[in-house]
Amino acid sequence: MAEPVLRLEDLRKSFGGLVVTDDLTLEVGARELHAIIGPNGAGKTTLINQISGLLAPDAGRVLFAGRDVTALPAHARAAAGMARSFQITSILPGFSALENVALAAQARAGSSFRMFGRAAEEAELNEPALAALGEVGLAPRAHVPAGHLSHGEKRALELAIALAMAPKLLLLDEPMAGTGREESGRLVGLLRSLKGRFPMVLVEHDMTAVFALADRISVLIYGRVLASGTPEEVRADPKVAAAYLGDEME
Amino acid sequence: MATGAGSLRPSAKPAVSAARIRAAADKSGIVVPGLIFGVLAGLPVAALLVPEGYLLDLATRIMIFSIAAVALDLVVGYGALVSFGHAAFIGLGAYAVGILAAHGIGETLVSLPLALAVSMLFAYLTGLVSLRTRGVYFIMITLAFGQMAFFTASSLAPYGGDDGLTIAARNTLLGFALFKYPRALYYVALACLIGTFFLCRAIVGSRFGRVLRGARENPTRMATLGFEVYRFQLAAYVISGGLCGLAGFLLANAADFVSPAYMSWQRSGELIIMVLLGGIGTLYGAIIGTASYLLIEELLSGLTEYWKVIFGPMLVLVVVFGRGGLVGLLARVRWRRRHG
Amino acid sequence: MSLALLFVQILNGLQLGVLLFLIAAGLTLVFGVMDFINLAHGVQYMLGAYLAVAFYTLAGNFFFALVLALATTLAFGLALEFLVFRRLYGRDHLDHVMATFGIILFLNHGVKLAWGAAPLSLPIPDLLSGSVVLMDGLLYPVWRLVIIGSGLAVAAGLYGLVNYTRIGMLVRAGATNAPLVSALGVDIRRLFMIVFGFGAMLAGFAGIMIAPILSVEPGMGDTILILAFVVIVIGGIGSIRGAFLAALIIGLVDTLGRSFAVDILRLFMGPSPARTVGPALASMLIYVLMAIVLYWRPAGLFPVKGR
Numbered sequence: 028m029a030e031p032v033l034r035l036e037d038l039r040k041s042f043g044g045l046v047v048t049d050d051l052t053l054e055v056g057a058r059e060l061h062a063i064i065g066p067n068g069a070g071k072t073t074l075i076n077q078i079s080g081l082l083a084p085d086a087g088r089v090l091f092a093g094r095d096v097t098a099l100p101a102h103a104r105a106a107a108g109m110a111r112s113f114q115i116t117s118i119l120p121g122f123s124a125l126e127n128v129a130l131a132a133q134a135r136a137g138s139s140f141r142m143f144g145r146a147a148e149e150a151e152l153n154e155p156a157l158a159a160l161g162e163v164g165l166a167p168r169a170h171v172p173a174g175h176l177s178h179g180e181k182r183a184l185e186l187a188i189a190l191a192m193a194p195k196l197l198l199l200d201e202p203m204a205g206t207g208r209e210e211s212g213r214l215v216g217l218l219r220s221l222k223g224r225f226p227m228v229l230v231e232h233d234m235t236a237v238f239a240l241a242d243r244i245s246v247l248i249y250g251r252v253l254a255s256g257t258p259e260e261v262r263a264d265p266k267v268a269a270a271y272l273g274d275e276m277e
Numbered sequence: 278m279a280t281g282a283g284s285l286r287p288s289a290k291p292a293v294s295a296a297r298i299r300a301a302a303d304k305s306g307i308v309v310p311g312l313i314f315g316v317l318a319g320l321p322v323a324a325l326l327v328p329e330g331y332l333l334d335l336a337t338r339i340m341i342f343s344i345a346a347v348a349l350d351l352v353v354g355y356g357a358l359v360s361f362g363h364a365a366f367i368g369l370g371a372y373a374v375g376i377l378a379a380h381g382i383g384e385t386l387v388s389l390p391l392a393l394a395v396s397m398l399f400a401y402l403t404g405l406v407s408l409r410t411r412g413v414y415f416i417m418i419t420l421a422f423g424q425m426a427f428f429t430a431s432s433l434a435p436y437g438g439d440d441g442l443t444i445a446a447r448n449t450l451l452g453f454a455l456f457k458y459p460r461a462l463y464y465v466a467l468a469c470l471i472g473t474f475f476l477c478r479a480i481v482g483s484r485f486g487r488v489l490r491g492a493r494e495n496p497t498r499m500a501t502l503g504f505e506v507y508r509f510q511l512a513a514y515v516i517s518g519g520l521c522g523l524a525g526f527l528l529a530n531a532a533d534f535v536s537p538a539y540m541s542w543q544r545s546g547e548l549i550i551m552v553l554l555g556g557i558g559t560l561y562g563a564i565i566g567t568a569s570y571l572l573i574e575e576l577l578s579g580l581t582e583y584w585k586v587i588f589g590p591m592l593v594l595v596v597v598f599g600r601g602g603l604v605g606l607l608a609r610v611r612w613r614r615r616h617g
Numbered sequence: 618m619s620l621a622l623l624f625v626q627i628l629n630g631l632q633l634g635v636l637l638f639l640i641a642a643g644l645t646l647v648f649g650v651m652d653f654i655n656l657a658h659g660v661q662y663m664l665g666a667y668l669a670v671a672f673y674t675l676a677g678n679f680f681f682a683l684v685l686a687l688a689t690t691l692a693f694g695l696a697l698e699f700l701v702f703r704r705l706y707g708r709d710h711l712d713h714v715m716a717t718f719g720i721i722l723f724l725n726h727g728v729k730l731a732w733g734a735a736p737l738s739l740p741i742p743d744l745l746s747g748s749v750v751l752m753d754g755l756l757y758p759v760w761r762l763v764i765i766g767s768g769l770a771v772a773a774g775l776y777g778l779v780n781y782t783r784i785g786m787l788v789r790a791g792a793t794n795a796p797l798v799s800a801l802g803v804d805i806r807r808l809f810m811i812v813f814g815f816g817a818m819l820a821g822f823a824g825i826m827i828a829p830i831l832s833v834e835p836g837m838g839d840t841i842l843i844l845a846f847v848v849i850v851i852g853g854i855g856s857i858r859g860a861f862l863a864a865l866i867i868g869l870v871d872t873l874g875r876s877f878a879v880d881i882l883r884l885f886m887g888p889s890p891a892r893t894v895g896p897a898l899a900s901m902l903i904y905v906l907m908a909i910v911l912y913w914r915p916a917g918l919f920p921v922k923g924r
Binding site for chain 1: 498
């Protein structure tokens with residue numbers, strides 16, 4: 028494989044006596060959508076937090092675009108191109124949808140220590156923000172306070188925020204969580220349209236979405252990778268079927 | 278140890294909820310301040326009818342504390358950082374003037390930059406430490422630093438110590454005894470207040486201010502966007518400290534006196550209440566709150582020596598029944614009138 | 618510097634520590650269980666002292682005064698909780714600050730109105746006045762020993778109450794996760810009221826006990842309030858154990874620091890600068906200590922919040 032955009036080496040994390048990430052090694056290629064699946068408690072969100080820098084591993088390395096970022100705090104990794112969405116929606120409820128995304132565009136554009144000028148009126152930020160909102164279908168809701176959006180709209184907003192960051196890697200932590208069938212269908216379509224633009228790591232429970240989108244899948248059980256490969260390989264793997272997939276496949 | 282004031286230790290609850298700040302904001306951003314400044318500018322003209330003295334001095338004092346209150350609103354209302362040691366910055370500015378005066382130096386072009394430098398430096402050094410905490414721990418650390426400033430000032434025997442220091446002559450500007458004239462001091466204070474207000478307003482609406490406000494709502498999200506929240510909060514804290522130093526400079530000139538009491542935690546508390554009373558997160562609310570606080574103080578203390586026995590419960594009632602301070606009250610009244 | 622002086626100051630430090638614990642205990646519980654910043658706790662301490670003086674003037678007997686003052690402080694605390702504070706739970710800490718600040722203003726000047734601004738005093742009961750020889754050249758006032766003793770007894774009682782009774786268990790649970798306790802069907806409002814009233818009574822008790830040796834005057838609660846906050850921040854908010862340990866540490870550090878700062882500094886600098894810098898440095902000592910503790914343990918020595 029060409030230089031992987033993300034490489035996790037022997038990542039280890041314990042909380043007290045509980046080992047949540049157990050010598051985990053994983054690679055994500057530069058053009059792929061890599062899904063991570065596993066039962067609840069397998070340590071998926073903890074893993075995403077370690078990748079994005081919100082949690083420091085006890086041991087192991089995180090390599091992003093060839094750089095060892097293990098010691099870098101979350102904001103530095105984000106500035107380097109790592110974007111993420113949260114399992115429990117994390118947006119700025121008091122800001123409008125547009126301002127939420129414009130802030131992400133601002134992070135990309137820089138000059139954030141500028142203390143003059145009305146940021147809310149800057150075309151340099153609002154144009155890419157509106158474009159991102161348009162891609163996720165939220166353009167008509169641009170001026171609604173983000174706290175007033177529906178759950179599915181908020182999920183889409185998180186995606187727009189990530190898009191506006193022009194990321195080199197997008198981490199998605201259960202984007203379908205709590206969405207109905209129609210909305211998750213729309214989200215799947217959206218994610219499919221983004222495939223190939225930048226690599227994505229998708230943590231999900233929704234198997235329909237996973238098998239519709241993933242180029243490769245890694246199965247996480249008790250903090251370690253049980254199996255990793257193309258969807259067909261994983262589906263056929265007897266270990267996986269025994270440990271997990273049997274319960275999840277609809 | 279937390280990596281920044283915007284870090285994620287869930288156990289430290291933010292001292293100010295974002296919802297509460299939004300409740301206080303009034304949409305008409307220019308009418309109310311315009312009115313306030315109009316009144317303030319016209320006051321000395323009206324005061325020509327009243328003997329120079331009492332009214333002018335009171336108004337000057339209101340404006341000086343308003344400068345500090347607006348500066349505090351920048352960090353409390355827009356940054357959600359409840360600083361319980363902000364009076365220290367005022368005191369440091371005042372002491373810069375006082376100490377220089379004690380050595381015969383009264384030139385504004387020397388005293389003012391020193392006052393600003395000292396308060397901003399103190400804000401920077403204490404902010405470096407304080408901003409690594411949040412919630413009630415931030416309140417306690419800022420309180421501690423305020424107390425340290427207070428005790429240091431109290432121990433400065435050559436400069437009055439506990440009793441404070443009288444300033445024989447007010448500052449001069451390029452040799453001219455400008456501040457000797459109360460009307461001149463009044464208009465300088467007014468200019469500083471207007472300048473402070475519009476500076477903070479610009480900051481709040483700028484890219485910088487947007488990051489600050491975002492950090493108030495969701496610091497984790499800001500970090501994952503790529504913002505190092507700590508640096509932004511430190512910058513806001515230093516600016517706020519400097520503006521309070523400006524207020525201190527003016528205060529020393531208005532009172533002809535500096536004392537460690539300027540830095541006491543009770544004064545810091547009063548400053549917070551002035552901002553709260555008006556409505557945090559609006560900037561002009563701080564001015565309204567300061568004016569209300571000081572005017573009520575004047576009014577009631579004229580009635581009885583024990584006016585705080587009435588004022589105390591008044592504050593309690595405002596908290597219990599009034600959300601968002603006076604500005605919030607105004608907004609509700611206007612809303613109700615508009616919607617019948 | 619004699620050994621006797623050192624021992625005296627250590628005992629004084631313990632006395633201050635015990636006093637701080639009595640105040641900090643209520644403060645940390647109210648903050649831990651109800652998430653309520655009670656700046657008015659200091660005036661509750663002051664009120665206890667004033668009531669003790671008032672009832673003594675009426676009754677002529679310290680112990681009657683003690684009982685009556687305790688009962689009144691408890692009633693006052695309960696009334697305050699019922700009338701004002703229970704409307705503020707769940708609100709921003711800023712609201713708590715402003716409301717309790719208003720109560721401070723009200724009481725600090727209220728006592729001035731009622732009893733005048735001049736400091737008042739209360740005589741030590743005859744039985745317990747006088748001094749005791751603890752060792753060669755060391756004479757220590759009996760009353761101060763009584764304070765230390767009663768404070769330790771209260772601490773022991775509190776420990777038993779919190780760790781071995783049902784109500785204590787509810788308080789501990791509430792300090793860790795109040796909404797959950799409420800969801801389990803416990804009458805959380807009554808629990809809050811009991812916690813608040815009890816805490817107020819402890820603060821009042823501290824005020825009553827200190828009244829004979831300190832001058833009772835308006836504003837006497839302000840300094841001790843700040844010390845108490847430093848205690849609970851160092852000890853860990855919500856933790857009685859933490860408050861006890863931190864209170865003793867602070868009491869000792871502050872007392873010994875003030876007594877010996879100038880002497881210690883004289884080892885490093887001349888007597889004159891030592892005398893200028895010494896007192897200021899001594900006053901700052903506990904804040905420096907707090908900053909250090911918070912650096913290593915951002916949630917205090919015995920953090921309680923399990924969220």
